[in-house]
Amino acid sequence: MSLAGLDNLYREVILDHSKNPHHKHTLDHATDKITLKNPSCGDVINLEIELNDGKVTDIGFTGEGCTISQSSASMMTDAVLGKSVKDSLEMAHIFSDMVIGKKHSQTDLAKLGDAAILSSVMKFPARIKCATLCWWALRKSLGEDEND
Amino acid sequence: MDKSFQKIRNDFPILNQRINNEPLVYLDNAATSQKPNQVINELVRYYQNDNANTRRSVHTLGERATEEFEIARKKVQVFLNAKDSREIIFTKGTTDSLNLIASTYGEENIQAGDEIVISYMEHHSNLIPWQQLALRKNAVLKYIGLTKDGQLDMEDARRKITDRTKLVSITHVSNVLGVTNDVKKLAIIAHSHNAVIIADGAQAVANIPVDLQDLNVDFYAFSGHKMMGPMGIGVLYGKYDLLKSMSPNQYGGEMIDSVKKYHSTWADVPFKFEAGTQNVAGVIGLSKAIDYLNDIGMKNISKYENELVKYILPKLLKIEGLTVYGPQDTKNHNAVISFNLNGIHPHDVATALDMDGVAVRAGHHCAQPLMNYLGVTATVRASFYIYNNQFDADQLIKAIYDTKEFFNV
Numbered sequence: 216m217s218l219a220g221l222d223n224l225y226r227e228v229i230l231d232h233s234k235n236p237h238h239k240h241t242l243d244h245a246t247d248k249i250t251l252k253n254p255s256c257g258d259v260i261n262l263e264i265e266l267n268d269g270k271v272t273d274i275g276f277t278g279e280g281c282t283i284s285q286s287s288a289s290m291m292t293d294a295v296l297g298k299s300v301k302d303s304l305e306m307a308h309i310f311s312d313m314v315i316g317k318k319h320s321q322t323d324l325a326k327l328g329d330a331a332i333l334s335s336v337m338k339f340p341a342r343i344k345c346a347t348l349c350w351w352a353l354r355k356s357l358g359e360d361e362n363d
Numbered sequence: 364m365d366k367s368f369q370k371i372r373n374d375f376p377i378l379n380q381r382i383n384n385e386p387l388v389y390l391d392n393a394a395t396s397q398k399p400n401q402v403i404n405e406l407v408r409y410y411q412n413d414n415a416n417t418r419r420s421v422h423t424l425g426e427r428a429t430e431e432f433e434i435a436r437k438k439v440q441v442f443l444n445a446k447d448s449r450e451i452i453f454t455k456g457t458t459d460s461l462n463l464i465a466s467t468y469g470e471e472n473i474q475a476g477d478e479i480v481i482s483y484m485e486h487h488s489n490l491i492p493w494q495q496l497a498l499r500k501n502a503v504l505k506y507i508g509l510t511k512d513g514q515l516d517m518e519d520a521r522r523k524i525t526d527r528t529k530l531v532s533i534t535h536v537s538n539v540l541g542v543t544n545d546v547k548k549l550a551i552i553a554h555s556h557n558a559v560i561i562a563d564g565a566q567a568v569a570n571i572p573v574d575l576q577d578l579n580v581d582f583y584a585f586s587g588h589k590m591m592g593p594m595g596i597g598v599l600y601g602k603y604d605l606l607k608s609m610s611p612n613q614y615g616g617e618m619i620d621s622v623k624k625y626h627s628t629w630a631d632v633p634f635k636f637e638a639g640t641q642n643v644a645g646v647i648g649l650s651k652a653i654d655y656l657n658d659i660g661m662k663n664i665s666k667y668e669n670e671l672v673k674y675i676l677p678k679l680l681k682i683e684g685l686t687v688y689g690p691q692d693t694k695n696h697n698a699v700i701s702f703n704l705n706g707i708h709p710h711d712v713a714t715a716l717d718m719d720g721v722a723v724r725a726g727h728h729c730a731q732p733l734m735n736y737l738g739v740t741a742t743v744r745a746s747f748y749i750y751n752n753q754f755d756a757d758q759l760i761k762a763i764y765d766t767k768e769f770f771n772v
Contacts, residue, residue: 218715218718218765218766218768218769220718221714221715221718221769225769225770230770255726256710256725256726256727256741257726257727257731257734257740258710258740259740280708280710281708281709281711282707282708282710283710283711342710345710
């Protein structure tokens with residue numbers, strides 16, 4: 216049996232976030248709402264965000280997906296809540312780089328909080344999109360498109 | 364189980380490898396089948412010896428390629444018991460075939476207010492072409508419902524198909540539920556209302572005997588790659604008179620009778636539907652795949668797969684927290700089994716099974732309306748073929764138990 220290899224992907228903290236996701240709810244005063252889908256698998260994320268004075272003052276998500284997509288969204292909301300738009304976008308870039316194996320300093324990775332643990336997903340190429348879906352939603356919501 | 368099927372595995376070198384340090388158990392055959400050496404070698408033989416463009420070159424290679432191409436057409440005709448080899452059109456695959464009908468026959472015959480009838484178990488390729496046609500024409504798209512155990516509701520079919528129905532298009536075998544639909548009876552119902560009927564044979568031709576004259580459908584579509592042939596080759600069958608009445612789907616080389624400056628006339632059926640250079644190697648590979656299937660016999664294949672289902676389905680149903688979608692018995696169940704494990708998302712299940720070397724599909728299987736109908740967003744799907752065996756089935760069961768243990772459900 217080689218399911219032991221799964222430990223690399225499904226760390227305890229990932230399973231915890233997936234079972235008890237943080238900020239999984241809608242917002243009363245969202246300034247932006249966005250829905251992103253992964254058409255190849257059917258995963259959906261509805262991201263709601265409240266911006267005040269260039270800061271993420273509230274964030275929440277709903278939707279459906281696998282352990283990786285749900286825990287990633289949960290960890291992302293933890294990471295960016297209270298941060299400036301600029302810092303949030305920087306984190307999104309660090310995350311995108313990290314999951315495809317590009318090197319970043321420990322200081323950079325530390326900015327991601329729990330979300331840094333998803334670097335393990337790079338060993339499972341078929342699952343990278345699960346981890347990045349919420350971060351793409353965030354980037355779009357904060358005004359970036361895929362070419363930025 | 365028939366021991367002679369064990370040696371079939373030797374024809375498929377791809378199966379002889381380890382994935383994540385475990386023997387590969389390939390159970391994604393409904394997505395695409397693996398190819399035997401006989402088919403792979405045939406492609407090499409063709410390219411090394413006979414490659415030329417068909418129906419335009421006078422030289423010897425051109426003659427050979429054309430002859431092999433037309434022998435293949437005849438072989439498809441005999442394999443499916445069509446009346447006439449001119450009723451066999453080569454396409455890129457099932458999707459291409461179904462779009463061809465929608466954009467020619469559909470475009471020319473469907474009018475505002477007409478009904479198009481499909482079912483809830485259609486693959487997107489037998490759904491979107493009709494949905495879009497209905498939108499273009501202001502026609503009415505209707506869905507035949509399913510019975511509780513996931514079979515096509517024939518009573519509902521009788522209600523939905525009416526005198527306003529012009530076209531019925533139904534899958535022969537479901538790519539999710541594994542059921543075979545009674546296409547023959549549906550054809551009788553459709554014809555009694557003067558509607559044409561199309562069957563999507565993508566999941567059928569590889570696994571069960573198909574007799575087109577007996578089914579009496581007007582069109583039939585399938586792909587080569589799910590029946591051990593190469594990717595990128597498929598077939599559209601159509602009754603000769605219908606094909607003759609239809610306009611070409613594409614314009615270009617070798618589909619013409621004559622071309623003048625301001626008007627053109629078309630070649631006869633089937634050539635008017637085969638514009639441009641054809642996928643000759645694909646056709647010749649498909650022809651070899653048919654030889655391979657014929658050597659085993661479609662009845663034997665269907666019987667063997669049914670024995671596998673009888674072996675695996677009860678074992679799956681015994682697993683706590685596992686839900687099988689579609690019939691819970693083996694009476695009308697092809698070797699396509701969709702299921703979910705309570706508390707684990709299908710993608711996580713598929714990644715876990717892959718760690719045990721077991722390749723399955725997870726997702727909506729290009730059947731989102733069916734997923735909605737079943738009340739799920741996605742399922743795991745294990746689909747078997749004739750090179751799979753009890754060992755593969757046992758590995759799947761073991762991997763599912765491993766997965767449950769890992770995720771603690």
